[in-house]
Amino acid sequence: MTTVGERLVEGLAARGVEVVFGIPGVHTIELYRGLESGVIRHVTPRHEQGAGFMADGYARVTGKPGVAFVISGPGLTNTLTAMGQAREDSIPILVISGVNRRAALGKGLGLLHELPDQAAMIRPLCHTETLTDPAELGPALDRAFAAMLGARPGPAHIEIPTDVMPLACPPLAPPAGLPAAPQASAAELDRAVALLDKAKRPVILAGGGARFAEASLRRLAEVLDAPVILTTNGRGLLHSHPLCVPASPSLDAPRDLLAAADQILALGTELGMTDYDMYVNGRLPDLSGMIRVDLCAEQLARHNAVLPIRAEAGAFAAALAARLSARQGDGAARAEAARKAARAELASLxxxxxxxxxxxxxxxxxxxxxxxxxxxxxxxxxxxxxxxxxxxxxxxxxxxxxxxxxxxxxxxxxxxxxxxxxxxxxxxxxxxxxxxxxxxxxxxxxxxxxxxxxxxxxxxxxxxxxxxxxxxxxxxxxxxxxxxxxxxxxxxxxxxxxxxxxxxxxxxxxxxxxxxxxxxxxxx
Incomplete structure (x- = not known):
């Protein structure tokens, strides 16, 4: 007999998971039966919050979901902080927790690690589901991976009752394909080209959504001759490049660069306050005339833009660069002036x-x-x-x-x-x-x-x-x-x-x- 715990590890490995960060407990030991094969490495933190942060760091480097195994009750609540951080920074992490036996759920029987409704606690934060039928394991994993890697990356959660973990589980079907990333239409690309062709002083904003897109971002910036302002999660893109402005748009110098721009292109940035107005002084220039590219339709709806486009930042940058004619202008000079002014500004803060x-x-x-x-x-x-x-x-x-x-x-x-x-x-x-x-x-x-x-x-x-x-x-x-x-x-x-x-x-x-x-x- 192959158990749910064993099939879970098989299903994770089939989806490219190589490492699990976790602390075993009496409510999850059956999940660990599947780790005996050694196909997935296990790393033991000292606290479940650490397990979540480790999964986060792993995901930021690889772009693949980090996975954490935690116990029910305090194990899951300890991980909530890490899930919140992952949500805010759009980082895919999968938390798999135990939960009490099916017949006891919601009964308030005083069982070990009992909460009134674990899934209800997680639901406002991210995708969550309770696996009550072994036959649903494969589809549950498919849904979790789609949620983590779909429109907006982020955390997901699956909880497995203790009496389900040791049950016999049929072989899992091959993983379902992930949803295709949205792409800009030809009409959207044409309109972006038209707006940028008219611009003499374009500026690019690049955030965490572009962190795996350095080559296409570099090509686009060079074709446009546009300074690139990087948010915290975009840092490291275009290192030492003449067009790179590695400075927070909360500073006056990058804001002056934006205010002087006649077209702004925002790629993979949520325009969050801790990047754009961390001092809450309201001096960020009006960005409503920007072209904004983001995977998430909800994000696009939160800020006015003359051209909102739902697309992956790297693919969009590559497609747009291929349609534009290279130009030469004062982009490097504008970027250098912004860099010098931003650095000098630190002492005044x-x-x-x-x-x-x-x-x-x-x-x-x-x-x-x-x-x-x-x-x-x-x-x-x-x-x-x-x-x-x-x-x-x-x-x-x-x-x-x-x-x-x-x-x-x-x-x-x-x-x-x-x-x-x-x-x-x-x-x-x-x-x-x-x-x-x-x-x-x-x-x-x-x-x-x-x-x-x-x-x-x-x-x-x-x-x-x-x-x-x-x-x-x-x-x-x-x-x-x-x-x-x-x-x-x-x-x-x-x-x-x-x-x-x-x-x-x-x-x-x-x-x-x-x-x-x-x-x-x-x-x-």
């Missing part, structure tokens, strides 16, 4: 920002092949405003969108599992590390090349400064940090302590390493 950006850039110089996966910490905030990542998907963090603290370690581990040949730097504050410190042992268990770079200012400094700025007494912002040296020793990690000095950081990062390590930056 906070006197420490240039120094924090210098530290991030020192990390890039010392380890140019590394990804930097960030948490919500001050150097990340600074670099989200201005930072040119060295390659696509080499910079991502949780400091925009949902803004979950503790994201960094799990996501860094997921990224390292996804692409073990590329080292990872996890840039996290002492406050954020307090949310997920135990995940560092997972990096050791898996032998991953992750450098945990801890910015230790012994405070929730960003919040304390916000309180001070609002003339509120600072309360609750000074939890004592871990003793990083002893903590590193407890985790079995090599340790080094440095000051806020780019040269010191470069030297520390350039030291030989064998597996994970911890470097503490003692921030003033």
């Amino acid at each position: 906070h006197p420490s920002m240039p120094g924090m950006l210098a530290m991030v850039e020192a990390a890039r110089a010392a380890m140019p092949a590394a990804r930097i996966v960030g948490d919500s910490t001050q150097p990340v905030y600074a670099a989200n405003l201005f930072y040119d990542a060295p390659f696509p998907r080499a910079w991502f963090n949780a400091a925009t969108g949902f803004g979950a603290l503790g994201f960094g370690p799990g996501a860094a581990i997921g990224a390292a599992v996804a692409d073990p040949q590329v080292p990872v730097i996890c840039l996290i504050g002492d406050g954020g590390l307090g949310f997920s410190p135990a995940e560092l042992r997972c990096a050791l268990d898996e032998g991953l090349d992750v450098t945990f770079l801890v910015w230790n200012n012994a405070a929730f400094r960003e919040i304390a400064e916000a309180m001070t700025g609002s003339q509120i007494k600072v309360i609750g912002c000074s939890p004592s940090p871990l003793d990083m040296g002893h903590f590193a020793a407890a985790c079995g990690l090599p340790f080094q302590r440095i000051t806020v000095d780019p040269a010191e950081l470069a030297k520390a990062l350039s030291a030989p390493r064998n597996g994970p390590r911890l470097i503490e930056v003692q921030a003033p």
Whole structure:
């Protein structure tokens, strides 16, 4: 007899899943029967929230869904924060949880891990379903993958009752094909060409929806001679290119570039406030005359555009570039002026920002092949405003969108599992590390090349400064940090302590390493 748990693993493998992040429990052990074959690797985090963040980091690097196995009740609620982050950043993760036996669902019998209605808790967030019939396993997986990789990528959830997991399950049919990505019509492309042909000062906005489309974006930008402003999730596209503006549209300099444009093309960006108006000052120029391209019809309806087009950003950029005639103009000069002005603007926002950006850039110089996966910490905030990542998907963090603290370690581990040949730097504050410190042992268990770079200012400094700025007494912002040296020793990690000095950081990062390590930056 082949059980539901075993067929589940077969079905995941058939859909390209190679890794599952999970913590087994009495309500999921039957799912683990299928992992005995070794066809899917299992990585054990220390907390279910970490499992979700690991699945997220894995998905951001590969573009394939990250998968987490969690128990019913607290296992699933612990994962909800990671699901929220994935939803806000359009990242496909599949959470498979247990749930109590079918006859007990909704009865309030006081069973272990019981919730009134798990699926109802998840339903406002993403696609969810309860598998009550083994014959429905294959179709349930098809629906979940379609939801994750359809119009707007994001999380999905399947819960399996404990009395269904060990049941006999018939062989699964081959996976159903995924829905085809929407494509721009010839008429839409023609109209976009007509609008752009008339433009003398076009500007491109590129977000996370373009993060796998560097070649077509580069070609389009060069044909249009258009500066490309990158949101946080688009960083690394067009690294060092004369047309690249790796600066947040919350800054005045990119906004001035947009205000002077006579046509704006927005590719794969949700135009969210944490990218476009994080200081809530309302000075973003009117974008209603833009051409906007997005996979999601609901997203397209949220902002006015002269030409909204439902399409995948990379395919659209390639098709559009093929129809346009190359031009030469002042695009590079406009981009350079915006870059210089944006960088200079940091000091006016906070006197420490240039120094924090210098530290991030020192990390890039010392380890140019590394990804930097960030948490919500001050150097990340600074670099989200201005930072040119060295390659696509080499910079991502949780400091925009949902803004979950503790994201960094799990996501860094997921990224390292996804692409073990590329080292990872996890840039996290002492406050954020307090949310997920135990995940560092997972990096050791898996032998991953992750450098945990801890910015230790012994405070929730960003919040304390916000309180001070609002003339509120600072309360609750000074939890004592871990003793990083002893903590590193407890985790079995090599340790080094440095000051806020780019040269010191470069030297520390350039030291030989064998597996994970911890470097503490003692921030003033």
